[in-house]
Amino acid sequence: MTLIPAPSGLPLKLTVVVAAFNEAQALPLLHPRIQAALALVDGLQGRVLYVDDGSSDDTWSVLQALAAADSRVSLLRLSRNFGKEVALTAGLDQVSEGAALILDADGQDPPELLPQFVQLWQQGFDNVHGTRIAREGEGWLKRVTAALFYRVIGRLSRTPIPADTGDFRLLSPRALAALRQLRERQRFMKGLFGWVGFRHVALPYRREPRMAGGSKFGFWKLWNFALDGVTGFSTAPLRVATYLGLATAGLAFAFAIWVVGKALLFGDRVAGWPTMMAVILLLGGVQLIALGLIGEYLGRLYEEAKQRPLYLVESWLPAGVAQGAEDEPA
Known part of the structure; x- marks a missing residue:
């Protein structure tokens, strides 16, 4: 060469x-x-x-x-x-x-x-x-x-x-x-x-x-x-968690209105166990994901705050x- x-x-x-x-x-x-x-x-x-x-x-x-x-x-x-x-x-x-x-x-x-x-x-x-x-x-x-x-x-x-x-x-x-x-x-x-x-x-x-x-x-x-x-x-993961939380809250609010409306119009029969568990697991899962993302960013702030070499x-x-x-x- x-x-x-x-x-x-x-x-x-x-x-x-x-x-x-x-x-x-x-x-x-x-x-x-x-x-x-x-x-x-x-x-x-x-x-x-x-x-x-x-x-x-x-x-x-x-x-x-x-x-x-x-x-x-x-x-x-x-x-x-x-x-x-x-x-x-x-x-x-x-x-x-x-x-x-x-x-x-x-x-x-x-x-x-x-x-x-x-x-x-x-x-x-x-x-x-x-x-x-x-x-x-x-x-x-x-x-x-x-x-x-x-x-x-x-x-x-x-x-x-x-x-x-x-x-x-x-x-x-x-x-x-x-x-x-x-x-x-x-x-x-x-x-x-x-x-x-x-x-x-x-x-x-x-x-x-x-x-x-x-x-x-x-x-x-x-x-x-x-x-x-x-x-x-x-910071996109935090923004996604925010949007996911808003969407989930909106769905949960709409579902709550539907449950109340159904009870007022047709009476309150025995609540369905699968529906209740599905809602609890969905909301709990979204909250844990959001908390995990927040924890990742807080952990990085913690490392920076210590100012070690x-x-x-x-x-x-x-x-x-x-x-x-x-x-x-x-």
């Missing part, structure tokens, strides 16, 4: 940010691909920042070995597992110069597309996001539910959230600066990327199968992730520091 020249003037700086949780098998396969991709842009001052999100396997040891062999690698280790969204935030917080390219540790998002991302950034785009045109190595149920989720949240949210688009993207320095101002605790990064705005463009690509290991996102985690996304960027850092190993050197405080 032809090398892409860097623009004249200031040097072109880019940090590849990779959040990893129990990816000891995949990381040694991914890093050479990142190195090769960085070499494709002539004059690029590239570095790689790995964030260990409290892994319980040998991920940190593997990362230390990568840092010892490559002076461009920086390492950040969180004090425990805070989740992918917070781990990404911790990594992006450390990017003080240039742009950042977010990459998954499993190798499904190809780092070989790095030159195309840089090219679009040089053309003036602040948010170059990879849009999946295929999801190889994933079951039909996950593909269908993912497609449905993106389309539902796209309709519910006023914030532009591109369909079939994950965290694989390049963010310009001013997009990163804007993102650092958003410190909410319940973080749905795809929504935050869209909220900051600026010029954005899609880069279509085919998502590859995992290189090694298994997915850390089961359907329960994906469900909670979707719930965070919807409640974090839309988003994450805590256990170890920070800047680029160029040898493996045996003492970790610097965060």
Whole structure:
């Protein structure tokens, strides 16, 4: 592939940010691909920042070995597992110069597309996001539910959230600066990327199968992730609950009028047990659904009110520091 020249003037700086949780098998396969991709842009001052999100396997040891062999690698280790969204935030917080390219540790998002991302950034785009045109190595149920989720949240949210688009993207320095101002605790990064705005463009690509290991996102985690996304960027569920409550109250009021009118005209015979149970269960079910939705939003307000830090850092190993050197405080 032809090398892409860097623009004249200031040097072109880019940090590849990779959040990893129990990816000891995949990381040694991914890093050479990142190195090769960085070499494709002539004059690029590239570095790689790995964030260990409290892994319980040998991920940190593997990362230390990568840092010892490559002076461009920086390492950040969180004090425990805070989740992918917070781990990404911790990594992006450390990017003080240039742009950042977010990459998954499993190798499904190809780092070989790095030159195309840089090219679009040089053309003036602040948010170059990879849009999946295929999801190889994933079951039909996950593909269908993912497609449905993106389309539902796209309709519910006023914030532009591109369909079939994950965290694989390049963010310009001013997009990163804007993102650092958003410190909410319940973080749905795809929504935050869209909220900051600026010029954005899609880069279509085919998502590859995992290189090694298994997915850390089961359907329960994906469900909670979707719930965070919807409640974090839309109040539509509360509005639906309001409309559902009004409709149910209207039906109940009409039914009450019918019961009273029937008793006045035809007398009050023995009330029907099925009718009474149906009404009680319907009203009780609607009320519980509405209370559950309100509880979800109140829970998020509770988390925000505590004002705890988003994450805590256990170890920070800047680029160029040898493996045996003492970790610097965060």
